[in-house]
Amino acid sequence: EDQVTQSPEALRLQEGESSSLNCSYTVSGLRGLFWYRQDPGKGPEFLFTLYSAGEEKEKERLKATLTKKESFLHITAPKPEDSATYLCAVQGITGGFKTIFGAGTRLFVKA
Amino acid sequence: NAGVTQTPKFRVLKTGQSMTLLCAQDMNHEYMYWYRQDPGMGLRLIHYSVGEGTTAKGEVPDGYNVSRLKKQNFLLGLESAAPSQTSVYFCASSPDTYGYTFGSGTRLTVV
Numbered sequence: 471e472d473q474v475t476q477s478p479e480a481l482r483l484q485e486g487e488s489s490s491l492n493c494s495y496t497v498s499g500l501r502g503l504f505w506y507r508q509d510p511g512k513g514p515e516f517l518f519t520l521y522s523a524g525e526e527k528e529k530e531r532l533k534a535t536l537t538k539k540e541s542f543l544h545i546t547a548p549k550p551e552d553s554a555t556y557l558c559a560v561q562g563i564t565g566g567f568k569t570i571f572g573a574g575t576r577l578f579v580k581a
Numbered sequence: 582n583a584g585v586t587q588t589p590k591f592r593v594l595k596t597g598q599s600m601t602l603l604c605a606q607d608m609n610h611e612y613m614y615w616y617r618q619d620p621g622m623g624l625r626l627i628h629y630s631v632g633e634g635t636t637a638k639g640e641v642p643d644g645y646n647v648s649r650l651k652k653q654n655f656l657l658g659l660e661s662a663a664p665s666q667t668s669v670y671f672c673a674s675s676p677d678t679y680g681y682t683f684g685s686g687t688r689l690t691v692v
Contacts, residue, residue: 474623502679513585513671513683514624557623561678568639569681571616571623 472497472562474572482578483548491543491575493558503541504569505534506557514557548579583607587672587684594662594691602657602687604672610682612675613655614639615647617668618686624671630655662691 473496483489495503502521506514518527520536527534531552533544543556555574562570585606594600604613611632616624626639628647636647644666646658655674659666667690673681 504679504681506681506683511686513673513685514681516680516682519679559624568626568629569678571625573621573623 472560472568472570474558474560474570476556476558476572476575478575479573480576480578482580483545485549485579485581486547488544488546488548490545491556491558491577493541493543493572494539495541495558495560496539497560497562497570499563501561501563503536504559504561505532505541505543506559508555508557508574517556545577548577550579550581553577553579585672585674585682585684587670587687589687590685591688592690594659594689596662596664596691598662599658599660600662600689601659602670602672602689604655604657604674604684606653606655606672606674606682608674608676608682609652610674610676611652612678613649614673614675614681615645615655615657616671616673617641618671619668627657627670664691667691 475494477492505517508514518534523538555576557574559571588603614629615627630649633652648656670687672684675681
């Protein structure tokens with residue numbers, strides 16, 4: 471069964487304090503791993519898709535990396551506006567069109 | 582440039598009542614999905630559609646029905662609401678199986 475586990479559940483950072491969020495996954499053949507950002511009271515917003523181990527994607531202060539068992543979302547010099555919940559999701563080759571989501575990491579960045 | 586629109590945004594139902602949640606997308610996407618989001622849990626797939634006139638079950642389909650009579654609309658029905666269906670419901674669409682665009686959600690409370 472495809473599974474996604476995110477850690478930590480919550481992360482508090484000072485502005486400018488870089489850190490990483492972890493996403494561990496179990497999937498029977500990875501079609502894609504996805505990162506989303508979700509602000510309170512809103513729907514998730516798509517950030518990245520990663521397809522194979524070794525792949526990296528960047529967007530502003532965010533960089534996503536992928537290995538065969540986990541993905542990291544690195545946040546460099548975060549700002550208060552980066553505060554949100556970050557969701558990781560996977561789609562396996564045997565799961566049809568089903569994308570499995572993790573519970574998310576709530577990030578708080580203090581000025 | 583509306584994207585994915587969900588109606589209503591909030592609803593309170595009594596146990597046993599029925600209702601329909603409407604999702605509309607204006608991006609000509611083939612794929613549409615209904616998820617529920619509960620505290621401490623990831624988004625869980627209820628039903629999905631890979632094109633007009635098609636529907637399929639996701640992880641947690643019991644107690645829900647869906648219809649996709651038109652490509653741009655995906656309806657989620659609750660025939661006899663139960664307190665366990667209290668949740669935030671998100672609709673999403675995608676042009677293929679990657680990179681979903683989510684709506685802003687419907688907060689449903691069943692009392």
